[in-house]
Amino acid sequence: MSVVTEKKVFEAPSCLTDKVFHFCPGCHHGLIHRLVGEAIDQFALAGSAIGVIGVGCGVFLYDYLTVDCCEAPHGRAPAVATGIKRVNPDSFVFTYQGDGDLAGIGTGEIIHAAARGENITVIFVNNSVYGMTGGQMAPTTLPGQKTTTTPEGREPARDGYPLRMAELLASLEGTAYSARVSCHDNLHLRRAAKALNKAFRAQVEKRGFSVVEFLSACPTNWHLTPEQSRQKIISEMVPAYPPGVFRDFDD
Amino acid sequence: MSEKELLKGNIALARGALDAGCRYYFGYPITPQNDIPEYMSASLPALGGVFVQAESELAAINMVLGASAAGGAVMTSSSGPGISLMQEGLSYLAGSELPAVVVNITRSGPGLGGIAPTQGDYFQATRGGGHGDYRLAVLAPSSVQEMYDLTGEAFRLAFRYRNPVMILGDAILGQMKEPVTVKPAVAPEEDKSWALSGADGRLPHLVKSLYLDDGEMTAHNWKLDQKYTRLKEEARVEVDCPPGCSLVLIAFGSCSRIVRTAVDRARKRGLPVGLIRPVTLFPFPEKEIGRAVSAAGRGLVIEMNTGQMVDDARLACKGEGVVYFKGYPGGTVPTPEQIEQVIDEAINWRGAAECQL
Numbered sequence: 001m002s003v004v005t006e007k008k009v010f011e012a013p014s015c016l017t018d019k020v021f022h023f024c025p026g027c028h029h030g031l032i033h034r035l036v037g038e039a040i041d042q043f044a045l046a047g048s049a050i051g052v053i054g055v056g057c058g059v060f061l062y063d064y065l066t067v068d069c070c071e072a073p074h075g076r077a078p079a080v081a082t083g084i085k086r087v088n089p090d091s092f093v094f095t096y097q098g099d100g101d102l103a104g105i106g107t108g109e110i111i112h113a114a115a116r117g118e119n120i121t122v123i124f125v126n127n128s129v130y131g132m133t134g135g136q137m138a139p140t141t142l143p144g145q146k147t148t149t150t151p152e153g154r155e156p157a158r159d160g161y162p163l164r165m166a167e168l169l170a171s172l173e174g175t176a177y178s179a180r181v182s183c184h185d186n187l188h189l190r191r192a193a194k195a196l197n198k199a200f201r202a203q204v205e206k207r208g209f210s211v212v213e214f215l216s217a218c219p220t221n222w223h224l225t226p227e228q229s230r231q232k233i234i235s236e237m238v239p240a241y242p243p244g245v246f247r248d249f250d251d
Numbered sequence: 252m253s254e255k256e257l258l259k260g261n262i263a264l265a266r267g268a269l270d271a272g273c274r275y276y277f278g279y280p281i282t283p284q285n286d287i288p289e290y291m292s293a294s295l296p297a298l299g300g301v302f303v304q305a306e307s308e309l310a311a312i313n314m315v316l317g318a319s320a321a322g323g324a325v326m327t328s329s330s331g332p333g334i335s336l337m338q339e340g341l342s343y344l345a346g347s348e349l350p351a352v353v354v355n356i357t358r359s360g361p362g363l364g365g366i367a368p369t370q371g372d373y374f375q376a377t378r379g380g381g382h383g384d385y386r387l388a389v390l391a392p393s394s395v396q397e398m399y400d401l402t403g404e405a406f407r408l409a410f411r412y413r414n415p416v417m418i419l420g421d422a423i424l425g426q427m428k429e430p431v432t433v434k435p436a437v438a439p440e441e442d443k444s445w446a447l448s449g450a451d452g453r454l455p456h457l458v459k460s461l462y463l464d465d466g467e468m469t470a471h472n473w474k475l476d477q478k479y480t481r482l483k484e485e486a487r488v489e490v491d492c493p494p495g496c497s498l499v500l501i502a503f504g505s506c507s508r509i510v511r512t513a514v515d516r517a518r519k520r521g522l523p524v525g526l527i528r529p530v531t532l533f534p535f536p537e538k539e540i541g542r543a544v545s546a547a548g549r550g551l552v553i554e555m556n557t558g559q560m561v562d563d564a565r566l567a568c569k570g571e572g573v574v575y576f577k578g579y580p581g582g583t584v585p586t587p588e589q590i591e592q593v594i595d596e597a598i599n600w601r602g603a604a605e606c607q608l
Contacts, residue, residue, distance in 0.1 A: 046450065047449050047450060047451030047452065048449035048451060049449060049450075050321070050447050050448075050449060052317070059461065062455070062457050062459075066450060066454075066455050067449075067450055067455055068447040068448065068449055068450050068455050068456045068457070069447075069455065069456075069457050069458070069459075070316075070317065070320045070447055070457075070458040070459075071343075071347070071458065071459045071460060071461055072313065072316070072317075073313060073316075073339050073340065073343050076309065076310070076313035076316075076339075076340070079305070079309070079310040079311075079313035079314050079316075079317065080313050080314070080316050080317035080320070081317060082303065082310075082314050082317060083275070083277065083313070083314040083315060083316060083317020083318035083319070083320070083321065083323075083325070084317040084318065084320060084321045084447060085317075086275065086301045086303065086314075086317075086318060086323075087275060087301070087317075087318045087321035087322065087323040087325075088321050088447070088448060088449070091321075091447075091448065091449050092449075108306055108307060108309070108310065109306075109309075109310050109313070112305075112306040112310065116303075
């Protein structure tokens with residue numbers, strides 16, 4: 001009789017609840033939630049973390065992570081996080097924002113939080129559309145991309161150009177760390193985890209503002225299958241929004 | 252221990268906030284309230300507090316929201332256009348049941364308007380101002396002493412009811428100097444067990460105003476409504492209506508000081524006039540106003556706008572007595588002599604019941 005010993009090689013972060021994600025098939029919010037949970041566990045922050053949640057598909061983050069949370073008005077998460085962090089400087093304060101929230105209505109708040117060197121960590125999910133409201137053009141929509149408000153495709157001469165937030169925020173002196181990562185394969189997810197770890201470290205070590213932009217899929221509003229969406233990230237999003245580290249406090 | 256000091260209204264208000272335990276201030280410059288952020292920026296660091304000059308009033312009110320969610324005693328101040336920008340945050344503060352004190356040292360509008368005093372923001376203050384079914388508690392100081400005292404009161408109300416409280420001043424009250432008795436009260440120990448501090452050894456706390464499940468939002472609206480009903484206990488008013496008076500003047504804030512002088516002069520001439528000054532605009536002192544006007548038969552609302560509080564006064568009277576109105580909008584400040592003339596006109600008026608004099 002042979003004895004089989006099982007070795008656990010993977011488990012969910014302890015701060016992640018068992019609740020089934022409400023996200024659509026192929027959406028990357030669930031993966032990003034798990035990565036945030038892993039980073040919270042790595043730094044043992046479950047007892048001190050406070051999440052500030054923007055308006056969008058990510059608003060129910062508080063159903064999935066067992067940390068204190070505060071809803072913020074659309075775009076204002078960095079200002080709300082500033083108020084929380086200034087009262088509780090020893091708490092770990094992060095925002096979770098989509099592209100409409102951070103790069104559209106909340107552009108003023110995110111830029112000034114970075115300029116102040118506010119010691120918070122920003123998780124920025126860029127899927128190039130307004131997901132929750134049904135797929136309208138976002139500030140990050142690519143030229144030519146069809147959305148419900150650019151039915152013939154985004155025409156820069158009429159609709160303007162996309163914003164590259166990771167590079168823009170990296171140009172500010174208050175930013176300690178700014179990186180862009182992608183969710184389209186395991187190699188990039190491992191890099192994403194590493195970037196998130198660094199962004200968390202920036203705040204834990206009180207080095208200033210940190211942000212990680214995640215390229216992610218919205219199959220429902222892209223009208224593509226999850227696999228087609230993954231391919232679209234590789235062929236269209238990655239060339240327009242190159243992954244990389246644009247500012248690093250260790251450099 | 253208390254002592255008397257000669258203070259500017261805005262400074263008295265800032266001192267009142269600090270003495271009430273305010274340790275967090277977020278704001279954006281706008282005339283005529285800049286003395287407040289300037290005083291707070293100089294005072295808060297030494298008290299272990301925080302001052303942040305925000306990039307906009309939008310950001311400022313949301314910093315207030317965050318600081319409040321974290322349990323801080325927090326204040327912001329602004330004027331007309333800035334208060335308009337803050338309406339989004341005020342709606343979220345009310346919906347999330349967060350305490351905060353918001354000061355409006357008014358200027359005239361609409362639009363960029365002017366920097367002279369006005370009471371044109373009465374509706375915005377007392378009807379909620381932002382989207383949704385909510386109210387702010389609104390306090391209306393009429394002296395520099397009250398700029399100090401009512402700011403302390405505002406913090407008490409904010410924490411007691413977990414609701415934003417507005418102080419509705421104006422450019423006169425902010426800029427004039429009067430002697431003030433400074434008497435720091437011991438701030439009551441507030442229950443902050445709901446605040447965000449990290450879920451260490453307890454279940455996570457959530458500050459929210461989003462309710463999507465069946466009936467949740469309706470239940471939340473009725474819960475807020477019950478709170479606003481409880482708030483009616485806090486209605487405050489000054490009533491000076493001697494027996495036999497046949498006309499009751501009603502005015503608030505700096506305007507009520509001018510009306511006070513006119514009423515005193517009219518009485519010296521033997522005219523039977525009374526004066527009511529609401530100290531809280533929400534809750535509105537409807538019982539006292541209704542009682543006084545129905546007893547006198549006639550009321551006269553004087554406001555520095557085109558007619559806002561007069562609506563509340565007429566509702567309070569429930570048709571028992573008529574209420575006249577005289578308005579001074581756009582930064583025009585009436586003189587006591589002008590008000591005396593209006594009193595004479597009102598007493599002699601035999602025309603339509605609810606007129607504008």
